[in-house]
Amino acid sequence: MKNTIKEINRNVYDFKNEDRYDFKIQKGLNREIIEEISKQKNEPDWMTEIRLKALEIYNDLELPTWGPDLSELDMDDIATYVRPKTKLNNNWEDVPEDIKNTFDRLGIPEAEKKSLSGVGAQYDSEVVYHSIKEELVNQGVIYTDMETAVREYPDIVKQHFMKCVPINDHKFVALHTAVWSGGSFVYVPKGIKVDIPLQSYFRLNSPESGQFEHTLIIVEEGASLHFIEGCSAPKYNKVNLHAGCVELYVKEKAYLRYSTIENWSKNMLNLNTKKAIVEKDGQIDWVSGSFGSKISMLYPMSILNGEGSKTEYTGISFAGENQNLDTGFKVIHNAPNTSSVVNSKSLSKNGGTCTYRALTQINANAKNSKCSVSCESLMLDDISKSDTIPVNDIRTDDVEFSHEAKIGKISDKTIFYLMSRGISEEDAKAMIVRGFAYPISKELPVEYAVEMNNLINLELEGSIG
Amino acid sequence: MILNSTPVRTSKSFKINDIEIEDVDVKIQKFDGLKVSGDIEKFSISNDVKKLPLVYGIGKKLENQVYNNANQNINITFEGKEDKDFYLEFNFDDENDALVGNIEINAKENSKATIIIKYISDGMKEHYNNSILKVCANEFSEINVVIVNMLNNKSNNFLSIENTLHKKSHINYTVVDFGGKASISNYYSNLIGQEAKSNINTIYLGTQEQLFDINYIAELKGEKSNVNIEVQGALNDSAKKNFKGTIDFKKGCKKSVGNENEFCMLLSDKARSKGLPMLLCTEEDVEGNHSSAAGKVDRDMVFYIMSRGFSYKETMKLIVKAKFNNIIEGIKDEIIKEEILNEIDKRI
Numbered sequence: 001m002k003n004t005i006k007e008i009n010r011n012v013y014d015f016k017n018e019d020r021y022d023f024k025i026q027k028g029l030n031r032e033i034i035e036e037i038s039k040q041k042n043e044p045d046w047m048t049e050i051r052l053k054a055l056e057i058y059n060d061l062e063l064p065t066w067g068p069d070l071s072e073l074d075m076d077d078i079a080t081y082v083r084p085k086t087k088l089n090n091n092w093e094d095v096p097e098d099i100k101n102t103f104d105r106l107g108i109p110e111a112e113k114k115s116l117s118g119v120g121a122q123y124d125s126e127v128v129y130h131s132i133k134e135e136l137v138n139q140g141v142i143y144t145d146m147e148t149a150v151r152e153y154p155d156i157v158k159q160h161f162m163k164c165v166p167i168n169d170h171k172f173v174a175l176h177t178a179v180w181s182g183g184s185f186v187y188v189p190k191g192i193k194v195d196i197p198l199q200s201y202f203r204l205n206s207p208e209s210g211q212f213e214h215t216l217i218i219v220e221e222g223a224s225l226h227f228i229e230g231c232s233a234p235k236y237n238k239v240n241l242h243a244g245c246v247e248l249y250v251k252e253k254a255y256l257r258y259s260t261i262e263n264w265s266k267n268m269l270n271l272n273t274k275k276a277i278v279e280k281d282g283q284i285d286w287v288s289g290s291f292g293s294k295i296s297m298l299y300p301m302s303i304l305n306g307e308g309s310k311t312e313y314t315g316i317s318f319a320g321e322n323q324n325l326d327t328g329f330k331v332i333h334n335a336p337n338t339s340s341v342v343n344s345k346s347l348s349k350n351g352g353t354c355t356y357r358a359l360t361q362i363n364a365n366a367k368n369s370k371c372s373v374s375c376e377s378l379m380l381d382d383i384s385k386s387d388t389i390p391v392n393d394i395r396t397d398d399v400e401f402s403h404e405a406k407i408g409k410i411s412d413k414t415i416f417y418l419m420s421r422g423i424s425e426e427d428a429k430a431m432i433v434r435g436f437a438y439p440i441s442k443e444l445p446v447e448y449a450v451e452m453n454n455l456i457n458l459e460l461e462g463s464i465g
Numbered sequence: 466m467i468l469n470s471t472p473v474r475t476s477k478s479f480k481i482n483d484i485e486i487e488d489v490d491v492k493i494q495k496f497d498g499l500k501v502s503g504d505i506e507k508f509s510i511s512n513d514v515k516k517l518p519l520v521y522g523i524g525k526k527l528e529n530q531v532y533n534n535a536n537q538n539i540n541i542t543f544e545g546k547e548d549k550d551f552y553l554e555f556n557f558d559d560e561n562d563a564l565v566g567n568i569e570i571n572a573k574e575n576s577k578a579t580i581i582i583k584y585i586s587d588g589m590k591e592h593y594n595n596s597i598l599k600v601c602a603n604e605f606s607e608i609n610v611v612i613v614n615m616l617n618n619k620s621n622n623f624l625s626i627e628n629t630l631h632k633k634s635h636i637n638y639t640v641v642d643f644g645g646k647a648s649i650s651n652y653y654s655n656l657i658g659q660e661a662k663s664n665i666n667t668i669y670l671g672t673q674e675q676l677f678d679i680n681y682i683a684e685l686k687g688e689k690s691n692v693n694i695e696v697q698g699a700l701n702d703s704a705k706k707n708f709k710g711t712i713d714f715k716k717g718c719k720k721s722v723g724n725e726n727e728f729c730m731l732l733s734d735k736a737r738s739k740g741l742p743m744l745l746c747t748e749e750d751v752e753g754n755h756s757s758a759a760g761k762v763d764r765d766m767v768f769y770i771m772s773r774g775f776s777y778k779e780t781m782k783l784i785v786k787a788k789f790n791n792i793i794e795g796i797k798d799e800i801i802k803e804e805i806l807n808e809i810d811k812r813i
Contacts (some may be wrong), residue, residue, distance in 0.1 A: 027586035064476070065474060065477065066473075066475050066476060066477070066482075067474075067475075067476075091799070099578075205582040288537065336525070357475060357476075359476075359479055364734065367734075377744075377746070379746065379748075379749040380749070381749055382716070382748060382749040382750065384747075384749070385746065385747050386744075386746045387743070387744065387745045387746065388742075388743060388744040388745075389473060389475050389741070389743050390742065390743075390756070391475060391479045391481055391739070391740070391741050392738075392739065392740045392741075392757060392759070393479070393481075393737075393738075393739045394543075394729070394731065394737065394738040394739070394740075394759045395737050396731070396734050397731035397732065397733060397734045397736060397760075397761040398734065398761055399759065399760055399761070400760045401757075401758060401759045401760060402756070402757070402758040403740075403742070403755075403756060403758070404754070404755070405744055405753075405754065405755050405756075405758045406752075406753065406754050407714075407744045407746050407752075407753035407754075408749070408751060408752045408753065409749045409750055409751075
């Protein structure tokens with residue numbers, strides 16, 4: 001008898017289209033390449049200057065001296081800008097057949113009809129489709145691609161672009177700033193509640209290339225929004241690179257929920273940066289599922305700058321064969337009466353490595369703040385690896401901080417108990433793993449919870465032993 | 466000097482991977498402040514110590530200082546299951562202001578003993594302690610080690626501990642870490658034997674500008690081995706503490722259990738507590754837990770005690786002593802217990 005818990009079924013994501021493009025920049029990274037990207041995008045000078053300054057910072061910064069080994073990343077082998085053979089469309093019928101089919105297979109147009117109030121779809125380096133419901137436009141909500149935002153709302157972009165995430169934050173932020181392309185811009189005016197989520201989907205099709213989309217969201221005072229991002233790519237033999245950047249501004253009494261289902265292919269280095277600044281009585285909630293990529297280094301961060309601001313992080317990672325998912329959450333309490341709740345789960349299998357890496361910093365001015373962190377790791381076999389590396393830095397006495405972590409395997413006693421109730425060992429294990437993931441999946445919209453369960457795709461077939 | 470590195474690195478910006486302090490300029494002379502007592506006749510004492518490189522330790526520079534310039538080399542070996550105690554009391558004063566010590570404890574198979582090591586300052590002159598303690602617990606042996614650091618707050622205290630645990634051996638530590646302008650300690654337990662068990666219970670009390678950097682590493686290799694790390698601390702004034710605790714389940718340590726619990730009581734809004742409780746795991750069939758917490762003293766508790774006529778300061782002393790009591794009670798020697806309680810009174 002043999003018992004197997006299968007890994008994620010990737011057939012849905014691994015299909016690839018012919019590498020057809022309108023323009024592909026030469027591989028590598030230098031001043032000429034940056035200037036050419038800027039020229040191709042017909043950008044204002046101020047943005048070109050930011051890009052060139054970022055390139056200098058990139059050259060000065062070191063690779064991280066911690067975390068997964070990034071030595072196989074060779075920027076001379078990566079094309080940082082690939083423009084697909086289409087312009088930005090607001091009707092799926094106008095999107096070229098092969099690209100439209102890609103998003104059809106990923107279920108994006110269907111989801112748009114059923115459960116979204118706006119959709120953005122990026123293919124390689126450019127957004128190819130964008131739509132938003134008329135009533136939101138009438139309320140003043142802006143949801144567009146970043147390039148349009150740079151042209152049409154330069155003052156807002158200048159005020160916020162790379163201000164939440166400083167260019168010198170780390171090497172891959174500098175890289176992102178130098179070569180960014182695509183992404184979404186969302187502006188929700190004061191008091192407007194966007195009840196139905198907006199979603200951006202990022203698909204990288206071109207081999208030996210990178211995706212560097214920039215997401216900038218501003219939720220004004222008293223407004224609210226649920227934003228969902230999804231990402232995937234087909235698998236190639238050489239590494240692809242994703243170094244996106246997400247900057248979120250949550251103003252006074254505003255609310256933002258940012259959900260991510262990341263399912264990059266297993267040749268992808270996913271070195272993404274996400275940060276939110278939250279003002280008085282505002283709240284940011286992160287829901288994050290990390291399933292794909294060869295290597296991920298992803299640590300969303302909330303900076304609680306306003307009194308009474310809050311954040312919650314709910315995340316799950318599933319690392320299978322040849323995957324090293326180094327994920328976690330960072331929070332800085334920088335005002336009185338702030339609070340944070342962190343709930344992280346990870347599963348490792350087939351030699352996969354999951355690491356929970358985190359920071360909780362409670363500054364001296366964050367009186368009467370509260371933070372509660374919980375992380376659990378489940379090892380599904382004895383060739384995998386699971387590490388928990390959380391840092392807490394408490395700089396005031398008037399706090400309540402607690403952190404707990406657990407690591408282990410599926411309990412024999414629990415399996416025995418379920419089996420004694422007539423449940424097969426396979427079903428018992430399936431129930432336990434689904435139960436383990438449930439606190440995360442219940443936070444996702446129904447369609448994504450189903451997708452996540454499919455991703456985990458627990459199949460105990462055959463035989464045990 | 467960059468000291469006390471963690472076994473696994475995290476982001477440099479978190480500033481916890483190592484601790485950097487200024488080089489300490491010290492003149493190493495004879496150290497005559499050692500007092501030995503207890504059931505001396507039941508122990509075999511010599512100066513015969515090995516100089517094998519430490520797996521971790523605080524840092525190579527300090528390790529080399531011990532191996533090249535130690536002014537106290539002590540090997541303590543014992544056998545037999547009967548209870549026996551051995552006291553090493555290092556008294557620092559104006560004459561004996563720098564100790565560079567190399568201590569080895571060797572528990573033979575099926576033996577048991579308690580070793581008490583005290584570092585005490587007399588006067589307020591700057592004292593210096595850089596010591597290595599290596600403990601080898603052979604099969605079925607049990608060693609209780611009590612370390613009491615009561616150096617003054619001008620001193621530097623560097624302590625590297627390395628334990629090797631063979632089959633069914635137990636090492637229990639009780640560490641009282643109160644003294645030193647900087648008190649940097651590194652504790653490594655190598656649980657190679659099946660059903661080996663390592664406990665460490667630590668209390669620290671930081672006042673004034675004291676800095677504590679505590680780095681505990683336990684590697685579980687034998688099946689059914691067990692590690693418990695319990696750290697309770699209080700920080701007053703502008704004291705700072707970094708606690709780095711690593712429980713590393715190595716492949717093959719099936720059915721092993723590791724628990725780590727840290728609590729830091731903050732008695733001042735200028736005190737700073739940093740923690741990095743790590744669980745590393747390459748073995749499926751294990752159970753690892755850690756928890757850490759920090760916060761100020763419960764207001765209702767303070768109010769209740771003060772309503773009974775105690776001053777605020779007395780109330781704080783009572784609460785700290787109550788919090789530390791579980792660990793202090795693990796020490797058998799009533800005199801030492803009393804000394805620790807008095808030291809808490811003196812320092813808060």
